[in-house]
Amino acid sequence: MSDYKDYLARQVMLGKMKRREFLGRAAALGIAASSANMLFASSAAAQEPKRGGHLKLGLEGAAATDSRDPAKALSQFMFVVGRNWGDMLVESHPTTGEPVPALAESWEPSADASTWTFTIRKGVKFHDGKELTIDDVIKTLQRHTDEKSESGALGVMKSIKEIKADGDKLVLVLTEGNADLPLLLTDYHLIIQPNGGTDNPDAMIGTGPYKVASFEPGIRATFEKNPDDWRTDRGFVDSIELIAMNDATARVAALSSGQVHFINRVDPKTVNLLKKAPTVEILNTSGRGHYVFIMHCNTAPFDNNDLRMALKYAMDRETLVERILGGYGKIGNDFPINDTYALFPEGIEQRTYDPDKAAFHYKKSGHSGPVLLRTSDVAFPNAVDAAVLYQASARKAGIEIEVKREPGDGYWSNVWNVQPFSTSYWGGRPTQDQMYSTAYLSTADWNDTRFKRPDFDKILLEARSELDEAKRKDMYRTMAMMVRDEGGLILPMFNDFVNAAGKTVKGYVHDIGNDMSNGYVATRVWLDA
Amino acid sequence: MMESGPITGPVATDATAGETALRSSDLAGIPAKPNPAAEERGGTIWQRFAFRRPLAALILQRLGLSVGLLFAVSLMIFGGIEALPGDFATTYLGQSATPQAVENIRQDLGLDRPWSERYLSWLGGAVQGDFGTSWASRNSVSEQIGNRLGNSLFLAFFAALVSVPLAVGLGMLAVQFRNRLPDKIINVISLAAISLPEFFIGYLLIMYFAVEWGVATFPATVYNGMGFTDRLSAIALPVATLVLVVLAHMMRMTRAAILNVMSSAYVETAELKGLGTFRIIARHAAPNAVAPVINVIALNLAYLVVGVVVVEVVFVYPGMGQYMVDAVTVRDMPVVQACGLIFAAFYIFLNMAADILAILANPRLRHPR
Numbered sequence: 004m005s006d007y008k009d010y011l012a013r014q015v016m017l018g019k020m021k022r023r024e025f026l027g028r029a030a031a032l033g034i035a036a037s038s039a040n041m042l043f044a045s046s047a048a049a050q051e052p053k054r055g056g057h058l059k060l061g062l063e064g065a066a067a068t069d070s071r072d073p074a075k076a077l078s079q080f081m082f083v084v085g086r087n088w089g090d091m092l093v094e095s096h097p098t099t100g101e102p103v104p105a106l107a108e109s110w111e112p113s114a115d116a117s118t119w120t121f122t123i124r125k126g127v128k129f130h131d132g133k134e135l136t137i138d139d140v141i142k143t144l145q146r147h148t149d150e151k152s153e154s155g156a157l158g159v160m161k162s163i164k165e166i167k168a169d170g171d172k173l174v175l176v177l178t179e180g181n182a183d184l185p186l187l188l189t190d191y192h193l194i195i196q197p198n199g200g201t202d203n204p205d206a207m208i209g210t211g212p213y214k215v216a217s218f219e220p221g222i223r224a225t226f227e228k229n230p231d232d233w234r235t236d237r238g239f240v241d242s243i244e245l246i247a248m249n250d251a252t253a254r255v256a257a258l259s260s261g262q263v264h265f266i267n268r269v270d271p272k273t274v275n276l277l278k279k280a281p282t283v284e285i286l287n288t289s290g291r292g293h294y295v296f297i298m299h300c301n302t303a304p305f306d307n308n309d310l311r312m313a314l315k316y317a318m319d320r321e322t323l324v325e326r327i328l329g330g331y332g333k334i335g336n337d338f339p340i341n342d343t344y345a346l347f348p349e350g351i352e353q354r355t356y357d358p359d360k361a362a363f364h365y366k367k368s369g370h371s372g373p374v375l376l377r378t379s380d381v382a383f384p385n386a387v388d389a390a391v392l393y394q395a396s397a398r399k400a401g402i403e404i405e406v407k408r409e410p411g412d413g414y415w416s417n418v419w420n421v422q423p424f425s426t427s428y429w430g431g432r433p434t435q436d437q438m439y440s441t442a443y444l445s446t447a448d449w450n451d452t453r454f455k456r457p458d459f460d461k462i463l464l465e466a467r468s469e470l471d472e473a474k475r476k477d478m479y480r481t482m483a484m485m486v487r488d489e490g491g492l493i494l495p496m497f498n499d500f501v502n503a504a505g506k507t508v509k510g511y512v513h514d515i516g517n518d519m520s521n522g523y524v525a526t527r528v529w530l531d532a
Numbered sequence: 533m534m535e536s537g538p539i540t541g542p543v544a545t546d547a548t549a550g551e552t553a554l555r556s557s558d559l560a561g562i563p564a565k566p567n568p569a570a571e572e573r574g575g576t577i578w579q580r581f582a583f584r585r586p587l588a589a590l591i592l593q594r595l596g597l598s599v600g601l602l603f604a605v606s607l608m609i610f611g612g613i614e615a616l617p618g619d620f621a622t623t624y625l626g627q628s629a630t631p632q633a634v635e636n637i638r639q640d641l642g643l644d645r646p647w648s649e650r651y652l653s654w655l656g657g658a659v660q661g662d663f664g665t666s667w668a669s670r671n672s673v674s675e676q677i678g679n680r681l682g683n684s685l686f687l688a689f690f691a692a693l694v695s696v697p698l699a700v701g702l703g704m705l706a707v708q709f710r711n712r713l714p715d716k717i718i719n720v721i722s723l724a725a726i727s728l729p730e731f732f733i734g735y736l737l738i739m740y741f742a743v744e745w746g747v748a749t750f751p752a753t754v755y756n757g758m759g760f761t762d763r764l765s766a767i768a769l770p771v772a773t774l775v776l777v778v779l780a781h782m783m784r785m786t787r788a789a790i791l792n793v794m795s796s797a798y799v800e801t802a803e804l805k806g807l808g809t810f811r812i813i814a815r816h817a818a819p820n821a822v823a824p825v826i827n828v829i830a831l832n833l834a835y836l837v838v839g840v841v842v843v844e845v846v847f848v849y850p851g852m853g854q855y856m857v858d859a860v861t862v863r864d865m866p867v868v869q870a871c872g873l874i875f876a877a878f879y880i881f882l883n884m885a886a887d888i889l890a891i892l893a894n895p896r897l898r899h900p901r
Contacts, residue, residue: 061751066858067859068624068861070668070670151636217755219755219756220671221854246753246848247850248751249848250848252846253846253847256742256743256750257848259743260738260742260746261746262742262749410617412617413616413618415623417617449630
């Protein structure tokens with residue numbers, strides 16, 4: 004949290020934010036005004052952003068097939084590109100994950116959280132000089148709601164029944180109450196475009212801190228500072244250059260030779276070597292992404308909960324974090340939520356490697372013969388190694404696991420969500436509700452553990468429209484326990500986002516939302532020559 | 533070695549037929565006539581043309597064959613992509629695929645039609661020069677390839693400019709000092725270079741020249757609007773890597789071919805005349821050894837254009853190889869097809885050029901027995 008406080012304090016120093024606004028935002032963090040004033044004094048003295056300079060980032064994930072349309076953005080590269088030129092209605096708080104105003108100034112739910120009214124910020128200009136209107140906002144949201152748009156945010160938008168204007172306010176009517184709606188609008192596909200991008204979805208014109216100067220898919224993107232940016236607490240460097248570097252060694256070489264200032268996806272196997280370089284700093288942030296082993300609860304032999312429990316106890320989580328993530332991660336507890344989520348249910352007992360309990364449940368299940376686990380390094384980096392480590396720890400409990408390596412091509416269509424026991428990866432979601440709705444609701448397309456429990460679905464829907472946070476947290480605890488003790492999910496680890504930057508890069512904000520400071524890295528840092 | 537070259541193609545046989553018609557009246561299609569003058573000989577227009585202009589006939593026939601080959605290649609690429617697991621819709625959407633989204637894309641692109649129909653409709657566009665738009669990015673394929681191909685050719689051109697003269701020169705040098713120290717040094721170094729994988733050479737060069745000493749530019753990314761000298765300095769390391777990779781092959785072929793010629797009688801005569809060794813190699817032996825050398829050079833040039841995807845990835849160079857791999861990953865058929873055809877065309881063209889140059893360099897090859 005202190006990073007964000009420093010960040011806020013900096014803005015006041017620069018005159019970018021009024022002191023009152025700082026106190027307001029700090030209050031949102033639960034800091035009393037008096038201590039916030041003190042904080043302001045100490046943080047501001049420590050860090051003072053510098054403006055200017057040319058920032059270069061070497062990023063993994065670009066391809067010649069990348070689309071300019073934010074609706075179709077898939078890769079890490081396009082994620083950062085979009086954050087540079089565009090704004091969403093709402094952003095998420097870097098450390099608490101709560102919604103913070105962006106193009107929407109404020110919002111108000113109805114009593115049952117099924118109708119939301121957003122006040123849209125005034126005086127914001129697009130890069131082409133046009134002023135942002137309520138019409139642009141409505142058309143953008145409508146475009147992403149259209150099945151034909153192939154928008155990555157379609158799943159998020161499905162819960163919105165009606166999008167309309169009430170004077171200069173935006174009104175969203177939902178199919179059912181959802182207390183988390185503002186967070187859903189932080190989805191990185193939902194960049195507000197002039198006229199909703201219906202004329203030209205590929206124009207890359209938005210309200211963001213940088214204008215796109217050039218873009219060559221799979222090669223490079225350059226940006227220039229938007230002089231009319233509506234916010235002054237971001238966009239410190241004059242220009243940005245994103246270079247596509249899909250080779251991990253090339254990224255490390257470029258960073259250590261000083262040719263780029265920042266790289267993403269540092270290989271856990273070599274991160275300790277890179278750490279020794281005097282000019283380089285490793286930036287690792289806890290994330291919500293998790294590496295999983297998934298069993299179909301409705302398919303023999305995994306329809307037996309004792310076998311599932313045996314397989315859960317047979318997982319040596321610490322070893323996997325150490326060996327597969329190079330220590331850059333946290334152990335999981337067999338439910339898909341960790342403490343980076345708002346309303347995380349604390350105090351649930353950590354499941355540990357216990358060969359005796361595993362053997363007990365295995366015997367009780369009456370299962371015999373090897374259990375077939377399908378995997379591929381496409382599932383997550385070094386998934387095959389992880390499966391072999393798992394095989395070794397399960398053997399000590401008397402459980403025989405047969406590891407079958409599947410081709411990476413077609414893994415997501417032929418193995419994952421098709422075969423009864425496989426490895427996979429889940430990126431985080433902005434809210435607990437969304438995570439559970441995506442993969443644990445009976446009717447979800449991506450219910451990859453075939454966890455179909457009407458009682459679970461009922462609590463999930465109740466929690467969604469519950470505005471009382473204490474009650475919601477309690478419901479989330481019940482749900483977590485159900486998935487942990489009865490589900491088909493073995494979750495050994497949450498991976499950290501591991502990036503690295505040169506020492507001249509200052510002001511990096513560790514953001515729990517997503518990798519690379521939630522994609523905002525280039526707009527938040529400055530260069531200290 | 534020389535007889536194994538591609539000069540024994542069907543056209544060359546026609547040309548042979550013209551010359552030997554006097555003696556072999558049983559050659560198909562060529563009636564024996566008392567007057568051997570070509571103008572009065574019978575046969576088709578093509579045969580007469582082939583007799584008078586053997587080289588032009590060879591080129592024409594090769595071009596015709598090339599077109600057929602390109603058709604075959606396009607069919608094979610198409611079949612290959614069809615055989616891969618998953619189609620564009622499922623691979624493009626990956627883990628985030630829903631049945632609805634997959635169905636939308638399939639209908640949008642017509643993937644639900646039978647493959648023969650899709651191939652023919654693509655072919656219809658391609659023969660008119662329209663390679664269509666990329667399925668993934670919805671941009672024009674020709675436009676994107678224009679940039680990438682330019683980059684690939686730029687890199688290949690400079691790699692060839694350095695490596696070909698160097699390889700031939702070193703080969704001649706090795707012959708002159710054969711089995712002595714310079715020959716052995718050249719051999720050991722070039723063999724070491726060819727034995728190391730290209731990515732390893734690349735990493736070594738990056739480590740020393742870019743990271744340790746900081747004298748070379750890295751990454752080698754080139755982009756639109758970049759100055760010529762900037763481009764040159766950007767490609768220095770990849771060019772050096774490619775030179776090391778292709779050098780040994782060409783150098784050793786030059787050495788072997790010249791040594792082969794050096795054992796013939798006329799070289800011995802030249803030696804007895806008292807000519808200097810280098811003069812014998814350069815003036816007497818080299819022209820007769822040129823055909824196999826040209827073939828090896830052509831193969832390596834083709835490699836420099838189409839086979840350098842690993843070097844592109846290591847040096848972050850935006851060439852054709854990377855473009856095609858990206859497209860194959862998501863089964864972006866129009867892009868894969870266009871890249872495949874261009875690569876095939878390069879191979880065919882360079883091989884043809886090698887044959888023609890070999891014939892020009894040694895007229896005897898035009899009329900093999």
